[in-house]
Amino acid sequence: MAGPPPKPWPTGLVEHPEPLVRRVLAPNPSPYTYTGTQTYLVGDDDRIAVIDPGPDEPDHIAALLSAIGDAEVAAIMCTHTHRDHSPAARSLAEKTGAPIVGCAPLVLDDSGPRADASFDKLYEPDRVLADGEAMTGPGWTLTAVATPGHTSNHLCFALEQSGALFTGDHVMAWSTSVVVPPDGDMSAYMASLEKLYAREDRVYYPAHGPAVERPRQLVRGMIGHRRQRENQIVRLLSENAQSPRELVAVMYKGLDPKLEGAARMSVTAHLIDLERRGMVSRSEDIWQTN
Template sequence: MAESDDTTPALNPAMPEPGRLDAVAPLIRRRVAGNRGPFTATGTCTYVVGHGRVAVIDPGPDEAAHLDGLLADLSGETVEAILVTHTHKDHSPGARRLKAATGAPILGCGPHRAARPLGEGEIPALDASADREHRPDRELREGESVTGPGWTLTAIETPGHTMNHLAFAFPEADALFSGDHVMAWSTTVVAPPDGQMRAYMESLDKLRGRGEAVYWPGHGGPVREPARFVRGLAGHRRQREAGIRARLAAGDEHVAAIVAAVYQGLDPRLRGAAALSVFAHLEDLVSRRLVDCKGPPLLHSRYFVASARLDTSSR
């Protein structure tokens, strides 16, 4: 799930088409689900790792055409493991349909969980996208691996977009399946209380210390030169934070006013995602005592630069 704003660093604009299984690397095949949209690009990327006895990563939404097509593509092969990066409905529900058809275990991320409890009167804006039915047969933690003939997939904990988000390192291909944490086509939605900006930035820093040559994301084309790209993503977030702080200094106090100023020309369909992203930055800034607000930090709270905060008791 992505913000899809036009300031995103993009090193590889190639967008895969849905409905067919394509070999994208010697040990990696990709089939894109038919859930095209402003937050999903051309659809969710389902990956098949290996040949003969394979692993499937992110079977996608509970979409019969996609899963039936995938099973037809893999006729004569055995699905050894089904791995899931995170519990959004465009990634994980298809795992249950695929397990029912193949008997393969569901591995990877644990059940859906939020970054924090709901605040008073707060409604989780992305609740409809959360797959709360997901229960893996085995939850993978940092550094745990699944193996098959010619392939190894190792879990890398990358919370932020969701708090249970995993990436999977694939050393035989010098690759990383990055889920929705890093994508070439767009920045990632980070929306409290489902996600958390601090965790997202720490996970970016974690990936910057790795050396894979290519990332295969949950939507869009591959991320080439990922070390440089991840640096660009972190810089983009820092610039966004600086823009938010500048708007606060200029007197904007509400998320909606900040969004209007810093996301000029944004597709109206993406305003909600932009508001959640701004809110995630504000929540992080409050936790770092760089910004204050009247009451708890919530989507509709009033925010102030901490060093310049006035008495707001009468506001």
């Protein structure tokens, strides 16, 4: 994971990465959210969609309402329901009258490595988008692209007019996505990466970190990185049976202790995937090759 850029960050300010897209940064920085959650406003001055409204923080809600101005909000669209992405949808819907549209609800006890990634148990969409379904407005169309893996309900949204893809947490330039079992699934995540690699999107706008200007190149590298990790796990287990914690100690030299839990969950996700493919097995928390 890359460190955040030097402050000041543009928290609460409106940025304009391209004509149909505005971006507002929420005040929730952390080792897992980079400088914070980026909420995107898509459309013109008359009718817009809001993507990933973020945490339900009063300052962030106020910044979003200021950015929205007199525009009609056609939809509040969520890529997934981790608490750094969807909770503000409720407050924004109350203030604008807009429907909540996008990913399906998902309520689980997340054993993940960070508190801000637990699921938003109060998320109630007015409409769930299936893969390929779209929301439209004057001069814009946002099409859902199902990308399970980080979470089982994760969606990306493609802006058909410009070739931009809003990738939520699925693909980010500053870090690989954390895949946390039991809902996070490495096999599904890899399949979703392959799905995006087959597309011709011009640019990615993730929920955290900078835009991705060469998306297929980044996705190809991410697939290669995950395959290297997988091969490393198999090689280490072929030498001797180990726990995920022991694997992390070897695989992630010099890792910030704050990130150890995320690394352990990622290794566990790889192990579960390898187990399904018959390549490894376990006895309690000790894994070995078959």
